[in-house]
Amino acid sequence: MNLLLLRPVEIDSSGCVTLNDRRAEHLLSVLKVTPGGTVRVGLLNGPLGQAVVIDIAANHVRLRCQFETAAPKAPEDVLLLAMPRPKVLARCLEHATSLGFAHIVLFRSRQTVKSHFESHVLHADQIHRHLLAGLEQARRTFLPTVTVFQRFRPFVEDHLQVLITSHNRYLADPDAVDTLHQCSPENEPFTLVIGPEGGLIPHEVSCFAERGFQLFNAGPHPLRVEAALNFVTGQLVALRENQPRAER
């Protein structure tokens, strides 16, 4: 936990908060805080800040918080992830949140195992837990939205254009000719499709291509879903940040 996340309602009018849950436990047993010590705090969907430990008793920790005046820039990138198996989904929810995606869309593709949609990882409280872990890891405060589509056709035909507003739309396709560099990423938010382990079927790839997704060839070495998520996002972020320098 690199950031202690707090909900606005938890903070009293004097800017103090008393914790007695897993966060208190983490402060006491992992960070081993003592009165006078400081910890990084973040307000859920709000600014970052610092807190001073003002009191410790039994399993309680009381902190006085001071937040920055402005919240960090809210994330805008969108991840469209073919539903992976539950264990991988749990990791991907955390990774995607740490990477700063604003929206995580889980969709069904032909190669998706249908029973994965019944996984307990999709319960609201479980999703929330993994998203929080991603925020705490990466010192972010904005919770991404998570949307689930159990049917591919209504997802692409009815919802896709509403979900994504960015023109930077990418999909790794083993048959694509262009590499990511030739896709000319622009300095704006992107939408990234990560397919299932077995790959998207040609019809699914066409559906995305027809809707403005640029197909790129990520090379001859397929990565596991969670590795591909981090690897390709790293590349997109690097190229987006590098782009104005290279063009000017």
Place this chain on the structure above:
Amino acid sequence: MNLLLLRPVEIDSSGCVTLNDRRAEHLLSVLKVTPGGTVRVGLLNGPLGQAVVIDIAANHVRLRCQFETAAPKAPEDVLLLAMPRPKVLARCLEHATSLGFAHIVLFRSRQTVKSHFESHVLHADQIHRHLLAGLEQARRTFLPTVTVFQRFRPFVEDHLQVLITSHNRYLADPDAVDTLHQCSPENEPFTLVIGPEGGLIPHEVSCFAERGFQLFNAGPHPLRVEAALNFVTGQLVALRENQPRAER
């Protein structure tokens, strides 16, 4: 398993191989091969190729292999990874192999838990299993070497200069001023340091910096070890591939 890996000794003089282990099981129960079907094969530390299924009996699969004349280019990048906890190590060994690292060096840093060096994941057969999984996933044939240093000082003072020959040496450091773009990656192999969850201590960072490692700031959002490995490698690969285009 995206590639069926074979050892040279397994192939008889007629170019055929008979399998009856986990690979045969995978061919039969996951890929559901039938006589006449083809599968992608690779010779360990050698070329890729194709094999035709010529016979199936009980738990045996017999294949006739045809390999390309030349092996793919051998990997050259080096990963210096602060020993993570065993579960993360298992995943990192697989990820690093899939990413194409030639050498994986596990070293002890101040924030490493000493008992992690006694983990069963470090047994030779376990390491080999994770490396094979990484090759099979990414359709690679070259097994990386894995070296373990249980003491930091002899590692940096006596072994580091011998281990790495590349001038592209990178270390993500939260206090660095330059971003990865300003480190001007060259179009050649790189060596990447990935520190422990708790970060390297300043003395360790200095040791690397004194030995030609470029410190870069990877931003204010720390990632988990396995996420950072994939994310930063993605960035280095993207910048290396992009570099001649941007410069010319």
